[in-house]
Amino acid sequence: MVIKNGNILDNADLTPAIARGQAYLGYVSVKSGNSGWNNSDSTFLGADYFDSSSGTQGTINTTDSTAGYNFVDNFYMLKPTDESSGDTTHDPDGYTSPSNAFDNNDSTTALLSTVNTDPVNNSLGKTFAAKYVDGAYIKLGMENSGGSMTYTAKLQSYDGASWNDVATLLSESVSDQTERTVTTYYPIEATIQGLRVNFNTAGQGTSTTTLNNLYTLEYGVYTSPATVHTDTILTVTSAPDNLLVYASGTVLAAHTMTLDVSEDGGTTFSITGESVESYIDTTSFGSGTGIALKFNLTTSGSTSPTLNGYGLYILDDS
Numbered sequence: 001m002v003i004k005n006g007n008i009l010d011n012a013d014l015t016p017a018i019a020r021g022q023a024y025l026g027y028v029s030v031k032s033g034n035s036g037w038n039n040s041d042s043t044f045l046g047a048d049y050f051d052s053s054s055g056t057q058g059t060i061n062t063t064d065s066t067a068g069y070n071f072v073d074n075f076y077m078l079k080p081t082d083e084s085s086g087d088t089t090h091d092p093d094g095y096t097s098p099s100n101a102f103d104n105n106d107s108t109t110a111l112l113s114t115v116n117t118d119p120v121n122n123s124l125g126k127t128f129a130a131k132y133v134d135g136a137y138i139k140l141g142m143e144n145s146g147g148s149m150t151y152t153a154k155l156q157s158y159d160g161a162s163w164n165d166v167a168t169l170l171s172e173s174v175s176d177q178t179e180r181t182v183t184t185y186y187p188i189e190a191t192i193q194g195l196r197v198n199f200n201t202a203g204q205g206t207s208t209t210t211l212n213n214l215y216t217l218e219y220g221v222y223t224s225p226a227t228v229h230t231d232t233i234l235t236v237t238s239a240p241d242n243l244l245v246y247a248s249g250t251v252l253a254a255h256t257m258t259l260d261v262s263e264d265g266g267t268t269f270s271i272t273g274e275s276v277e278s279y280i281d282t283t284s285f286g287s288g289t290g291i292a293l294k295f296n297l298t299t300s301g302s303t304s305p306t307l308n309g310y311g312l313y314i315l316d317d318s
Contacts, residue, residue, distance in 0.1 A: 020277055023047070023246035023311030030056050031248075031309060039233055046233040046291070049248075049309040050074050059230045061266060067226035067297055067307070068137065068185030072167055075249060075308035076228045077185055078297060080135035083220035084126055090158075090196055093122035101214040102126070106139050106183070109213040112199075116206045124214050125196020127158055133188040133195065134222040134302050138169060140197055141213035143179035149204035151180055153212075158194025169197070179213075188219065189303050195219050225298040232265040232290035233312055239263060239285035245293060246311040247276045255305035256298045265290035 026047035029037050039046040039057050048055035053062050053069040062069075068079040084102050091098045093112055101110040101124055114120045142151045153170040156163045169182050188195070199212040243261070251257045257276055260269035263285040269292075274280045276295075293312065297305045 019242075019244035019279070019313045019315050020246055023244055023313040025311070026313065027246055027248055027309050027311035040235070044234070044236075044314040045312070047309070047311040048230070048233070050076065050307070055309075059233050061229040061231050064229040064266070065227055067228050067295075068135075070186055070306075071182055071184035072169060072186060073308075075306040076295075076297070077187060077306050078135065078222035078224055078226050078299060078304040079185060080133075080137060080218065080220040081223050082137075082218035084218055087126040087128040090123070090125045090127050090194060093124070095122075095124050095214070098124055101217050104216070104218065106215050109141070109215045112212045113209055114212075115209045117210075118204050118206050118208075119200060119202035120204075120210045120212075121198070121200045122212060123156070123163075123196045123198040125156075125194060125217060127194035130160065130191055130193050132191045132302055133219050135185060135187050135189070135304060136195060136217070136219040137185050138197060138217055139181070139183045139215040140169065140199075141179045141181040141211075141215065142170065142199060142201065143211045143213075144174070144177060144201070144204060145209040146177060147204045147208045148173070148175040149208070149210075150174075150202050152200040152202075153182065154198045154200075155186060156196050156198050157188065157190065157192040158196070160193045163194070163196065163198070187304055222299060222302070222304055225296055228295040228297070228307055229266055230293045232292050234291045234314065236289045236291060236314065239289065240282050240291070240314045243280050243282055243291070243312060243314045244278065245276055245280070246313075247295065247307060248309040249305060249307040251276075251305045252303060255300075255303070256296075257305050257307070258296045258298075260294040260296065262292040262294070263290065264292075266292035266294070269294055
């Protein structure tokens with residue numbers, strides 16, 4: 001017997017709570033790095049944690065997903081629409097081809113090559129009249145000609161008087177010449193007067209060339225809605241009667257996150273607009289056996305919902 005608010009709960013009340021608990025435990029198991037976890041070992045419980053854009057279990061279809069991946073904090077979010085055009089380039093250190101950082105092309109780069117200097121510290125970005133910036137997209141790279149050193153790259157915002165750290169995008173000690181790259185979306189969600197990437201290299205001595213690349217810096221208002229698609233999460237022997245999805249992330253008052261469900265591995269989504277963490281009736285499914293999900297992320301404000309993983313639990317009434 002289970003009592004809540006003085007009332008005895010029946011099976012209809014308990015079933016979603018049990019399913020949510022199982023879905024949550026699946027997510028936690030994957031996030032904790034359980035080496036024995038594999039979605040293919042189960043026909044009723046699947047999960048993924050987004051330690052990369054494709055997820056620990058590799059369930060995310062990065063081609064069909066329209067949301068942006070935050071590499072720094074491991075979650076999906078809304079993408080910004082670039083508004084950098086027309087803003088003033090901030091280039092105090094003399095990058096080669098600084099405009100390449102703002103041409104919406106990840107294949108071109110603004111480059112600063114520095115010789116015989118330790119430490120190296122330089123920045124590139126844009127300044128503008130005070131405005132609210134929802135989010136940013138950044139692609140950067142750091143490399144060297146030899147030796148051991150520490151790379152640090154930070155996203156910084158300008159308040160009209162000083163530059164302030166928003167996020168550390170890269171922090172790594174290296175001893176080889178392979179370029180370290182970071183490609184990420186990041187929420188700003190503040191009124192600012194500038195945005196830049198600050199590069200720092202230290203410990204290399206004075207006989208090494210360091211190369212800092214800013215391939216892309218974009219910023220602006222969020223594009224909403226956006227989606228996170230999975231491929232097949234679970235392969236079941238017959239169409240399930242019901243399922244419930246636990247979503248890990250942030251959904252505030254201005255946000256919504258709904259679910260579409262597929263029985264054919266994500267080719268078509270015949271169940272749409274369902275609520276996260278609610279019982280979803282799947283008796284309408286036909287003979288399909290590859291369960292996939294599409295998360296729909298929406299905002300009515302200037303903040304983004306986030307999604308860093310999920311758990312899926314199937315519970316048949318039969």
